[in-house]
Amino acid sequence: MTVEPVLVQIAKAIVIFLLILNIVPQILLLERKLLGRFQARYGPNRVGLRGLGQPLADVLKLLSKERFTPDTAVPWMMAIAPVISIVTAVATLAIIPFGPQGAWGGDLGLYGIDVPIGVLYFFAFGSLSFYALMLGGWASGSKYSFLGAMRSAAQLISYEIAIGLSLLGVVLMAGSLSFVDIVEAQGSGGKGIWFFIPQIVGFLVFMVAGFAETARAPFDLPEADAEIVAGYNTEYGGMRFGSFFMAEYIEVIVISGVAVACFFGGWHGPGPEWLAPIWVLAKMFVFVILFIWVRATLPRLRYDQLMSFGWKVLIPIATLNVLITAIVLVV
């Protein structure tokens, strides 16, 4: 781990934040377009050329809407919940590695920070993001919001264990918790193999638990619109809702980034070294498509199915995977 000058770190933070902030509305448009195609309709195509102006219109609409607070709500807590959700989502962006040190010349590392506890950092902010859903739902003072908050609490706690165990196999193989080291271990200097081949079980568990952690379909029970209106964000409107919405998509990007770094060789790919960030973004793009595809394909789980699947299927499989990986590595 090398410590870079403060100004370089600030510049990197701004670049990464702006990059992802501008990708989110495009993903939103992509999702609506693809969902339309999956359901044999056009999707948004009125604003701008072939609907390209739709994200801008969406954001303007959200920004200009009324900020509504119910009588039974706790206003200050309702205000900080979206802030927590967006802060925790953006904070995890910092550790996604986009390229090795020196790929663009100099000592510049193409990642926000490289911390020796990388994977734990990801879990720490992942577990903090729960408070946004919980506080938002509780503070809204509405029964549907409360039910959504309770669902999210139970769901996130259950699947956090599985997502942790699923990455443990990768950590064992790489011998480090740092994402940069994990990617290096998959290159020609390390084991020379992308970890999704030896860790295919861990990868599948990670993706399933990742869908649950981001509360995306088919695990979107905290906001199941057919059962509890919109769950924890029922009483939210305007840009406060927009913050929750944006945080969800940033989390999708983060899970894609972690999957790419841990299982699909991160920045490794053919071509010169300066292409590294392009490779990472291209691989992440495939995972984002997967997220959308699954949403269009699978129906929502029932609540008891969700719980028994998490505790009785995912966690035992992930534990076995870690045990077998450890035995194979030592023997």
Next chain:
Amino acid sequence: MLFEQFLFFVFAAGALGGALGVVLIRNPFYSVLALVVHLFSLAILFLLLTAAFLAAAQIVVYTGAVMVLYLFVVAYVGGTDDELRPKPHGLANALGPFFAAAVALQLTIAVIGSSLAALDSQGAEVGDGFGSPGQIGEALLTKFLLPFEAASFLLLVAAVGAVVLARKRRGLHEPADAVSVSEVLRGGQPR
């Protein structure tokens, strides 16, 4: 250095304020939130002491898992209207402040006696890689193997005990005349 001092004072105030809030706030939900603030501030203080692994573990385990369960239970069981108040009791009410003051005095003497001298010093030297996952793992599996295993055994006993207790008090029984929807859909006769 200035930035670190700023962080230290902000989160030291957060830790103290959170701890006071846990005891002083009557509403159980806010009390638990104060504990969350306290534990999070402690994690940042660990981070300032170059114990990054401990800080992350603190957030993942305490702030992210244990407190989530607390919040879950309190939000379900404890409403906002019924505040927690001690039952009035003559003797305890009379003697309570006295004992509290005595404990506070004793702790103050202990803290001042031991820590005041350290205020002006630079603190202990930390080697390269201090507090890294590797070093902590090595310490746990060599020097502190027995306490580590004893603690994990204790946690296992607690987990098994919780499962046993939960199974014993199974609340919902399926009524005798229950009809299985899936069976009806498959064409079977309702029992």
